[in-house]
Amino acid sequence: MNHKELIAAMATKMNAPKSMVSDLLEITIKTCTEQLVDEKTIGFQSFGNFEVRKKEERLSVHPATQIRTLVPPKLVVNFKQSNILKDKLKDIPHHE
C-alpha cells in the first residue's frame, strides 16, 4: 500500500480525520529521521530496530572494463525485524 492508502487505513482505524493522521505521520517520520541522523538506534517493540551502520571504503573492480574504483565510506540505515514479527510471518501461507 502506498503512503495515501496507509493514511486512509489508519484514519478509519483510529476514527480520526485524514489530515490529522497525515500530519502525525509526517511528524513521526521527521522525528525518526532526526534520531537516525544522530546515529541513534530506534527500537519498536515486537516490530524491529532501525539502526545506522557504517560501511567501510573498498576497492571495487569493474568486471568488464577492469577499472579499479575506490568507493568511499558511507552511513546507511538498517532495519532488523524482531523475532515476534518473524514468527508471525511464518504463519502466513506462502505460495511461490
Add this chain to the structure above:
Amino acid sequence: MNKDKISSQEIIDLVAAKASVSKRAAEEFLKVMIGTIEEALLAGELVKIKNFGTFKLQWNEPRKSVNVQTGEEIIIAGYNKVSFAPDTLLKDLVNEPFAHLEPVELDSENNAVETQKPDEISDPLRIFTEQASEIKSLISEINALSTKSDKKELEEEVFVIENELVYEIQEEEVVDDSDDLIIVDEEFELLNKTEQESVEIPIEESFSEPETVIDSLSPQPVEPEIVHTEQSEIQIADKEDSEQIAHSESEIPSTSFTNETVTLNKKKKLLWIPILFILLLGSGFGLYYFYPPAHKLADKSFHKSKKYIVNLKENVSLTDMFNAVSNWINPQPKPIPAPETVVVPKDTTLSDSLYVKQPVDSLQVLFDNLRVYKEFIASERIKSGSRLTLMARRYYGSKDFWVYIYEANKEKIPNPDQIAKGTLIRIPKLDARLIDVSNPRCLTKAKELHDLYVK
C-alpha cells in the same frame, strides 16, 4: 559510534511535543501505525512511506545446512523476512558526514590530472605563437602547391604579413617608399633574367638602398624568412649566378620585397586582403583563448585547495545542495513541518495527491470527516434472512449504502457478514447528498468503504 538505543516511548514523547497532541494520542497513533504496517506486510503487500522508505517481504528459499552439534544435514525452511529500503532523502540525510566523498578511479586518474595542469598554466602566449606558426606553415604549403610566379609573390606576401603581425612600423616604411617603384619594377624583371650583366647593373644602383632598409629590418624572425625566400630566388634565377649576385641578391630581396609590396598592393589586392582577414581572426581567437582560461584556472586552483579541507560550513552548504537536489527530484512539502494554519478544506491529503485531483467541496468533506450518527429514522431487528443491504435499499435507495448503517451500529456488529439474530439495528438519518443514488461519487465512496470493511 553512539550505541544509544531509543525506545518507541521516547519517539512518542517527541512526537507529542512537536504535534501538540496528548501523549496518549501519540501513543495510540504509533501503535496503529505499526499495527497497520504489520497487517499490510502479513497480507503480502509492500508499504511505502514517503521520505522514509519502503517495507516489503523478502522470501528466502529453503537451503541445506548442518546441525552444528550432531553434524547431520538439516534443511533450513524457506521463510519470509521483512526488508526495509530507505528513501533517497533519508539516505542522504544520514550520510551527511560522508556526503562530500566521491568514488575515485585509480590508475587512469593520476595521469589525467597531471597532464592537464602544466599545459594551461605555463606560457599563455604559447597558444598565440603556436597558432601563428601554424598559419605560417599552412601558407607555405599553399605556396608549394601553386605555380612558380605566384610563388614569388606569395612568399613576398608572407614576408609582408609576418611584418604586419609583429612590426607595424615597417608597413609604413614600405608604403612611404613610393620612389622605388620604378627601380623595383626593373629589379623584378631583371631577377627573372639569367644574364649576369643586366643583373649586375641594377644591383649596383640599388645597393645604397638595401643597407638603409636592412637596418630597420633588424629583428630575427624576419631573417629566416629572408633566407628561405632568397633560396627560392636563387632557384628561380639560373644556376649561373655568381657568388656576387647571390650575395647581393640576399640583400636585394629585403628591399625588393618591401618595395614590391607596394606593387603587390596595387596588383594583387584580392589575395592579400582575405589572408590578412583570416590572420586577424586568428589573433582575435588567440586573445580570446588567453583571457578566459586565466579566469578558469584561477577558479580551478581555488577549488582544488579547498577540496581536502574538512570545512563544517561547506558540509552545511552541501546538505542544502542535497536537499535542493532531492527536492528537485522528488517535489515534496518542506522538510520541517509547521502545523499549518490551514484555511484550505480539511482534507489536505487528497488535495496533495498526485493521482487524482478531486474537487474539494462540501460533499468531499462529508466523505472524509468522521460520520457521527445521532439521529435515527428507524430501527430494525435482525431476523433470519435479513440483511443490511436489503435495509439500505429500502431506506436509502441503493444497497451499496449499507456501509453507513454498519458504521452507525459498529459497536453492535463485530462482523458485517454475520450479525447475530435479534440485534437491534438503528437506521441513521443521513445527509441527502451523501446517499444520492444518482451521484457516482457517492456510490464509489460507498464501495470504497465496503472494501475497507469487508477485507
